[in-house]
Amino acid sequence: MSEKGKLIVISGPSGAGKSTIVFKAIEGRTDFCFSTSVTTRAPRPGEEDGREYFFIDRERYDQMVADGELLEHAEYVNNGYGTPRAYVEQKLAEGMNVVLDIEVQGARQVHESVPDAVMIFIIPPSMEELRRRLIRRGTDSMEAIEGRLMRARQEYAEAEIYDYLIVNEDADVAASEFSAIVKAEHLRTRDRLYLLK
Amino acid sequence: MSEKGKLIVISGPSGAGKSTIVFKAIEGRTDFCFSTSVTTRAPRPGEEDGREYFFIDRERYDQMVADGELLEHAEYVNNGYGTPRAYVEQKLAEGMNVVLDIEVQGARQVHESVPDAVMIFIIPPSMEELRRRLIRRGTDSMEAIEGRLMRARQEYAEAEIYDYLIVNEDADVAASEFSAIVKAEHLRTRDRLYLLK
Numbered sequence: 001m002s003e004k005g006k007l008i009v010i011s012g013p014s015g016a017g018k019s020t021i022v023f024k025a026i027e028g029r030t031d032f033c034f035s036t037s038v039t040t041r042a043p044r045p046g047e048e049d050g051r052e053y054f055f056i057d058r059e060r061y062d063q064m065v066a067d068g069e070l071l072e073h074a075e076y077v078n079n080g081y082g083t084p085r086a087y088v089e090q091k092l093a094e095g096m097n098v099v100l101d102i103e104v105q106g107a108r109q110v111h112e113s114v115p116d117a118v119m120i121f122i123i124p125p126s127m128e129e130l131r132r133r134l135i136r137r138g139t140d141s142m143e144a145i146e147g148r149l150m151r152a153r154q155e156y157a158e159a160e161i162y163d164y165l166i167v168n169e170d171a172d173v174a175a176s177e178f179s180a181i182v183k184a185e186h187l188r189t190r191d192r193l194y195l196l197k
Numbered sequence: 198m199s200e201k202g203k204l205i206v207i208s209g210p211s212g213a214g215k216s217t218i219v220f221k222a223i224e225g226r227t228d229f230c231f232s233t234s235v236t237t238r239a240p241r242p243g244e245e246d247g248r249e250y251f252f253i254d255r256e257r258y259d260q261m262v263a264d265g266e267l268l269e270h271a272e273y274v275n276n277g278y279g280t281p282r283a284y285v286e287q288k289l290a291e292g293m294n295v296v297l298d299i300e301v302q303g304a305r306q307v308h309e310s311v312p313d314a315v316m317i318f319i320i321p322p323s324m325e326e327l328r329r330r331l332i333r334r335g336t337d338s339m340e341a342i343e344g345r346l347m348r349a350r351q352e353y354a355e356a357e358i359y360d361y362l363i364v365n366e367d368a369d370v371a372a373s374e375f376s377a378i379v380k381a382e383h384l385r386t387r388d389r390l391y392l393l394k
Contacts, residue, residue: 121386123393156393165386165393177384184381187374189318189362196320196353196362 003192005031005096006185007088007114009162011107012122013152015133017168021122022099024175025182035088035100038064041079054084071113072106083110097182104158111161118185120178121162125169127152200389202228202293203382204285204311206359208304209319210349212330214365218319219296221372222379229294232285235261238276251281269299269306280307294379301355308358315382317375318359322366324349 010018026032038054040061049055056064061080064070073082083100091098100110100117110117124130127149134145159165164181168174207215223229235251237258246252253261258277261267270279280297288295297307297314307314321327324346331342356362361378365371 159393160386160390162386164381164384165389166384167392177380180377180380181384183374183377184361187361187363187378189357189359192362193357195364196356 003095003186005092005094005098006182007092007098007100007110007117008120008182009100009102009107009110009117010120010122011102011104011155011162013124013130013155014148015130015137016122016124017133017171017174018101018122020171021166021168021174021178022101024171025178026099031095032097032099033091035083035091035098037081037083038070039079039081041077041081053081071100072102072109074103074105104155104161108158108161116188116191118164118181119162120164120166120181121159122166122168122174123152123156123159125167200292200383202289202291202295203379204289204295204297204307204314205379206297206299206304206307206314206316207319208299208301208317208352208359210321210327210352211345212327212334213319213321214330214368214371215298215319217368218363218365218371218375219298221368222375223296228292229296230288232280232288232295232297234278234280235267236276236278238274238278250278268297268310269303271300271302301352301358305355305358313385313388315361315378316359317361317363317378318356319363319365319371320349320353320356322364 010022012018036050036054038056038061040056040058043049043053043055047053058080061082064082064084065073065080069085070082071085071088073080075081083102083106088098088100102110107119111119124133130152131145131149134140134148140148166174166177207219209215233247233251235253235258237253237255240246240250240252244250255277258279261279261281262270262277266282267279268282268285270277272278280299280303285295285297299307304316308316321330327349328342328346331337331345337345363371363374
């Protein structure tokens with residue numbers, strides 16, 4: 001009997017290691033996929049429509065928002081970003097777990113429209129460690145790094161809406177924690193009442 | 198930093214394999230213990246006070262019930278059985294996970310007095326398989342077995358109060374599911390808010 005997949009929302013500061021953890025956890029597994037967002041921003045060199053994003057124009061985007069076709073959406077730097085509801089629902093119906101890597105603002109919307117979404121917040125061991133990781137990564141100016149740290153602190157203040165909190169001190173440990181959460185969530189009685197008939 | 202342990206309630210029909218699963222899951226781990234119940238029944242040959250049960254007289258038992266010293270209690274065949282609250286709370290405070298193997302009636306009481314108890318219902322793959330296991334075990338008359346099956350069906354009808362449902366088809370798989378649940382429950386944001394300070 002094929003069960004429905006789980007919608008798994010992950011959030012946390014840039015530099016917390018979200019992607020590393022999830023990739024480690026789902027390596028070799030065929031029951032996981034990532035959601036692909038739509039965006040109104042132009043593709044960057046090397047980006048492919050349907051891979052990094054579905055690139056759509058503002059008119060189509062606004063229509064999707066108006067028609068409730070986005071599970072969550074938000075604006076950054078004058079561009080719209082959102083998660084197409086139909087794609088996610090289809091994958092869940094096929095039994096796939098769908099991973100959604102989004103910010104707190106979008107997570108809050110998903111939390112409201114999909115009450116049984118599994119909400120996971122991933123943080124580094126400390127703000128000092130986060131600063132070190134961002135410096136080591138070398139893609140941001142010091143000013144941008146301070147901005148990211150400030151934003152992380154703001155996100156922490158809203159993290160109570162997440163069901164689970166993973167501290168990424170060791171990526172293997174954190175990946176095993178992610179896996180345990182997903183495994184446990186598939187054992188929820190409310191999803192398995194048919195087994196009691 | 199030592200975190201508080203989790204109170205883990207397991208229930209399910211006799212013959213579902215509850216003990217086997219839990220013993221497999223906690224083998225070699227020092228962060229788990231079983232709760233020891235009090236009872237008013239007389240010790241059977243080979244039973245030791247404080248090991249199988251704490252054996253107490255009816256007067257003491259009634260006093261514990263009256264004083265709210267039992268997390269849950271129930272009567273079977275004119276004897277009282279109950280879980281001493283102080284013992285459980287001390288172990289949880291020490292960071293131990295305390296496993297409570299009790300019937301649905303007691304589980305309902307625990308669910309009310311310890312809202313963050315982790316409630317797990319364990320069932321065999323089918324009623325037919327349960328009947329086969331009980332016959333193979335050879336400790337019950339056919340009449341007693343039919344009684345157990347009827348009781349199991351009654352318990353199933355109340356299983357919605359449990360957070361998780363494990364089907365014991367393969368004891369190793371079921372044990373890994375038990376472990377995943379406990380691991381996930383230790384990652385609950387509400388218990389880890391201090392990490393966001």
